[in-house]
Amino acid sequence: MSQLRNLVNLDAVTKGYGGRTLLGGVSLGVAAGDRVGVVGRNGGGKTTLLEVLSRREPVDGGRVTHARDLRLAMLPQVATLPMAATVRDLVLGDAAEHAWAGDARVREVLDGLGLHRLGLDSVVDPLSGGERRRVALAALLVRELDLLVLDEPTNHLDVEGVDWLARHLRAFPASSALVVVTHDRWFLDVVSTTTWEVDGGDVHADEGGYAAYVLARAERARLAAATETRRQNLLRKELAWLRRGPPARTSKPKFRIEAANALIADEPPARDQVALQRFAAARLGRTVYEAEGVGLRLGDRPLLDRVTWRLGPGDRVGVLGPNGSGKTSLLRLLAGELTPTAGQVVRGKTVVPAYLPQEAVPESGEAGPAAPRRDAGGRPVAFGVDPAERVIDAVESVARRIQVGKGRELTAAQLLERFGFRPDQQRARAADLSGGERRRLQLLRVLLSEPNVLLLDEPTNDLDVDTLTALEDLLDTWPGTLVVVSHDRYFVERTCTRLVALLGDGRLTDLPGGVDEYLARRRAAAEEPDARAERPPLPAGQVDQRATREARKALARLERQLERLERREAELHAEMAARAADYTALAGMAEELRAVQARKAETEDAWLELSASA
Numbered sequence: 001m002s003q004l005r006n007l008v009n010l011d012a013v014t015k016g017y018g019g020r021t022l023l024g025g026v027s028l029g030v031a032a033g034d035r036v037g038v039v040g041r042n043g044g045g046k047t048t049l050l051e052v053l054s055r056r057e058p059v060d061g062g063r064v065t066h067a068r069d070l071r072l073a074m075l076p077q078v079a080t081l082p083m084a085a086t087v088r089d090l091v092l093g094d095a096a097e098h099a100w101a102g103d104a105r106v107r108e109v110l111d112g113l114g115l116h117r118l119g120l121d122s123v124v125d126p127l128s129g130g131e132r133r134r135v136a137l138a139a140l141l142v143r144e145l146d147l148l149v150l151d152e153p154t155n156h157l158d159v160e161g162v163d164w165l166a167r168h169l170r171a172f173p174a175s176s177a178l179v180v181v182t183h184d185r186w187f188l189d190v191v192s193t194t195t196w197e198v199d200g201g202d203v204h205a206d207e208g209g210y211a212a213y214v215l216a217r218a219e220r221a222r223l224a225a226a227t228e229t230r231r232q233n234l235l236r237k238e239l240a241w242l243r244r245g246p247p248a249r250t251s252k253p254k255f256r257i258e259a260a261n262a263l264i265a266d267e268p269p270a271r272d273q274v275a276l277q278r279f280a281a282a283r284l285g286r287t288v289y290e291a292e293g294v295g296l297r298l299g300d301r302p303l304l305d306r307v308t309w310r311l312g313p314g315d316r317v318g319v320l321g322p323n324g325s326g327k328t329s330l331l332r333l334l335a336g337e338l339t340p341t342a343g344q345v346v347r348g349k350t351v352v353p354a355y356l357p358q359e360a361v362p363e364s365g366e367a368g369p370a371a372p373r374r375d376a377g378g379r380p381v382a383f384g385v386d387p388a389e390r391v392i393d394a395v396e397s398v399a400r401r402i403q404v405g406k407g408r409e410l411t412a413a414q415l416l417e418r419f420g421f422r423p424d425q426q427r428a429r430a431a432d433l434s435g436g437e438r439r440r441l442q443l444l445r446v447l448l449s450e451p452n453v454l455l456l457d458e459p460t461n462d463l464d465v466d467t468l469t470a471l472e473d474l475l476d477t478w479p480g481t482l483v484v485v486s487h488d489r490y491f492v493e494r495t496c497t498r499l500v501a502l503l504g505d506g507r508l509t510d511l512p513g514g515v516d517e518y519l520a521r522r523r524a525a526a527e528e529p530d531a532r533a534e535r536p537p538l539p540a541g542q543v544d545q546r547a548t549r550e551a552r553k554a555l556a557r558l559e560r561q562l563e564r565l566e567r568r569e570a571e572l573h574a575e576m577a578a579r580a581a582d583y584t585a586l587a588g589m590a591e592e593l594r595a596v597q598a599r600k601a602e603t604e605d606a607w608l609e610l611s612a613s614a
Helices: 046-053 087-092 097-101 104-112 129-141 159-170 185-191 210-224 226-244 257-263 273-284 327-335 391-396 412-418 435-448 465-476 489-495 514-532 545-578 583-613
Strands: 006-017 020-031 035-040 061-066 072-075 147-151 177-181 194-199 202-207 289-298 301-311 316-320 342-347 353-356 380-382 401-403 409-411 453-457 481-485 498-502 508-510
Touching (some): 006 046, 020 046, 020 194, 020 202, 035 185, 035 210, 046 147, 046 177, 046 194, 072 129, 087 104, 087 129, 104 129, 104 159, 129 147, 129 159, 159 185, 159 489, 177 185, 185 210, 185 489, 202 210, 210 226, 226 465, 289 327, 301 327, 301 342, 301 498, 316 327, 316 489, 327 353, 327 481, 391 412, 391 435, 401 412, 409 412, 412 435, 435 465, 465 489, 481 489, 498 514, 508 583
Parallel strands (some): 035 177, 316 481, 316 498, 353 380, 353 453, 453 481
Antiparallel strands (some): 006 020, 289 342, 401 409
C-alpha cells in the first residue's frame, strides 16, 4: 500500500509570467515509485512546473497538495552555494565521520560523483561550475527523500558521470519518487517510466521513456492536424532511427510495436552516407586535417602526446573523455585557436571550419560585437551575438540563405522557424531571449556561415528536445566533416559514425565498440588500483576464488569486444569491395580498418595473456 501513496497532487493549477500562461489548468499527481521525465520547449514551462510541484513558487489558481511529512528536495538549474562553505559542510553537515563512512549509500555517492578526489575539505569558492554542480547533487542524493526533483541534473557531467547517475537513480528506493527535467534523451530512456510533455500550458503524460514518448507524440500529431506535416516527418525520422538503432534502445518501447513499425515502414535511412561523403569530397578535396606527432600541454600537464590522426571528407567523429582530458583543447587546436607544442596540424586548402564553443552567448548588457572570432588564417571559428541586435538581423547578417543538401535551400527566416523561433519572436532582441534560445541563435549563425567543417563543443547544452531533433535532422543532410564533443550519449550515437576518446594518457583512442566500450575502459582503469592492492596470503594450494571470478569476467568482456571488432572488420572489407572505384572513400575506410585491426590485435593479446593466467 505504501508504494501507491500519493505524494503530490496538482488540481487545476494555473501559473503565468508577464501575461504569458505557462500552466493552464493542469491536474496531475506523483505517487511513490513514480519515475517521471519532463520534456518540452525552452521557455515552455518545465522549470515552472517543477517549482510549482515543489511549492517554491505560488500558483495563480488551483491547488497544490503535499502528503503529510513529505521529504522533498529540488536541484535547480543554477544552484547557489555559500562560497565560504566546504564540500563536507554542504554534503555531510555535522555528521560524525564514523556515521557517514559506515553508510554504503553515502560512500557510493561520494565515490560516484568524485568528491573524494575533489577533497571533502575543499572550499566552494574556487571550484568550477561542474564541480559545484556535483556538490549540489551529492548534497541531495545522500539524503533519505520521498520525492527528488531535478532540473537538468546532467549539465556539466561527463559521459561517465551521466552513466553513474542513471544507474544510481534506477536503484532509487521503490518507496520514493523522482521527477527530472533533462534534454538528455538516453538518460530519459534509462531512468524514467513516465514522460510528461509541457506544451502550450498543458501537460501530456505518456507511459515509458523517451522512445515511447516519441511514438505517442507522433501519433498525437498525426491524428491532431494534417497541417503538422513537417513536424510529423521529423518525428517519423526520429522513430526510424530509434527502431534501427542498437538493440538496447529498440527494446525500450515494449508496447504497440506494430504501430511503430507501420509508422516508419516507408521512412528511408536518416543519412545517405555514400552520397554525403561523395559531396563532401567534392567540397573539401582529399585532405581535411592531418595531425602528425602532435603534442599539446596545459601548463605542466600533457593533453596530447605524439598523436597522429587523419580527418577525411565526410567523417562524422564524436570525441569522448572525462572532464579535463583535453576535448575542448583538441577542437581549439583544429580551429586554429591553439598551436601544438610538438608536431604539426596540416589543414586542407579548401577547409572552412566553424567552431561552436561550449561557453554560452554573452548575457544582456555584456560587451562584445556580433562579429565572429577568427583564426590565424582569418576564418570564422565561433559566433557570439550582440544583445541589442534583433534575432532576424543577427541571422541575416551572416547569410540570408543556406544550402541543406540535394539542391534544397532554406531562408534565414525558415531556418529560424525550424529551430523554434516563431515569426513574432524573430523581431525580438537577443537580450530578451532565454539561455536556451540564445544558444539556438548562436548555433544558427554557425550553420549559416556555410562551413565545410563543423567543430561543436557540447552543442546540446541548453537545447530542448525539439531543437535537438531539428538539429539532428539538419546534420543528416549536411555535407561536410563533423567533430562533436558531447556528454549527450543519444546525440553522439545519432549524429556520429565513429567515436574516439581521450583517456588521460595523451593518446587518441578509437572506440569501435562505441560508448559501451568507453565506459568499460574507464571502469577497468578505475578498478586497476583495487586489483593491484595487496591481499592477505592464501594457504598453500588454495585457489583465490575472487581472482578467478574477476578473470572470467574480464575474459568474457574481451571476447565481446573481439566479436564487435570482427564484425566491424568484415563490414569494412565488404564496403571496400563494393566501392573499389571510390578512392576518396577507400582512403577513409582503409584508415578505419587499420585502427580496427590494431585494436583487435591488442584485444587478442590481452585475451591470450589473461587466459594463460586464469
